[in-house]
Amino acid sequence: MTKANLAVLGATGVVGRHILEILKELEVPYNSIKFLSSKKSAGTKLEFDGKEYTVEEAVPESFDGVNVVLASAGGSTSKLFAPEIVKRGGVIIDNSSAFRMDKDVPLVIAGVNDGDLKSHKGIIANPNCSTSQLMLALEPLNKAFKIKRLIVSTYQSVSGAGLKAINELKESTKASLNDEKFEPSAFKKDIAFNCIPQIDIFCDNGYTNEEMKVVRETKKILHLDENLPITCTAVRVPVFVSHSEAVDVEFELPVTKESVTEVLKNAYGVEVVDDTDNYVYPVPTEAAGKDPVYVGRIRKCLAFENGISFFCVADNLRIGAALNTVRLAKLVIEQGLY
Ligand SMILES: NC(=O)c1ccc[n+]([C@@H]2O[C@H](COP(=O)([O-])OP(=O)(O)OC[C@H]3O[C@@H](n4cnc5c(N)ncnc54)[C@H](OP(=O)(O)O)[C@@H]3O)[C@@H](O)[C@H]2O)c1
16 A cells, blocks of 8 residues: 555544544554644644654645645634645545535545545545434445435434533533533533534524535435435434434335344444343443444334334444544545545
8 A cells, every 4th residue: 555645634623633543543554644733732742653743733835745634623724725735736534514515525434435535626525423324324225225215313422513512511510410500602502411402503494504414415425316305303412422313214125124134234334233122222332432333223113114213323533523534544545546
């Protein structure tokens, strides 16, 4: 495999720090690597691969000679730097939502639609975290039974909203236990012992942006018909890591619990944990820090004739962000797509 010059943009963030870990775990080959942040964290020392690095403030010239940028620094930062990276001949794998629905930008989950990588023009988008885990479970089911209708309800952890939100869950929980007043800032309501049915802003149709991301990104990644009915309700819950999803899906072809379980058992990146007699099913705390998308509670859906319901849980910081970013970077390097 060739070796590339890498940069991690947003290296000091929640996702960025996971990218560092996973670059080592997956043994991504590199000639050189640099770590970039905003001015705020510039100068921070980071340990990577047995060496100490100093985080630098990202400026356009930071990308001179860089082949692959793993970016998780927010949409406005990606919009600012992506043209600079592409102009310099580099490829950016972007975690933000800035380019996901751009028709010239492939939106890719490694192991689901790798073929789309080849069409990139310098920017590759990593899907939203709740879409990512869903795709690993749904792609093999779509291939086998053809999705006709999809209903998704998410229970999303606070780490999906970054470091500030993780700290807010800690602080608000402490305040609540001590009967103290707490003023939320990362969320619109107090997250302690609560469920907040708003992730991202509201759209004109009454859905949130997060919910519409699931709807639109699912169609783009699975190459589904634009008119295929998909609906989503996204809820923030007081969990630190791992998003959970209750999924009801109707298929064109007949399905049984057994046929769906068999497909999922053989699916890339999926682990079936489904033995309700022994209380075996996926939960967020047990998925945190792990790579698979865990699927359980598989059952015939009572609402549709060819329907299946299941519960799926995955570490949002890994499969929903950093793991997929690093897997994509590795594919780009392996396939010489830079
Ligand atoms: N958390 C998740 O589960 C998840 C999942 C999928 C996608 N994402 C996306 O990934 C991105 C990062 O999320 P996160 O949760 O890691 O956020 P975070 O913890 O707030 O980290 C943000 C990172 O971006 C850097 N940054 C901010 N402004 C910058 C600028 N102008 N120039 C260069 N670097 C800048 C920050 O540097 P400083 O330390 O200097 O502030 C920090 O390293 C977001 O776009 C988010 O939507 C997150």
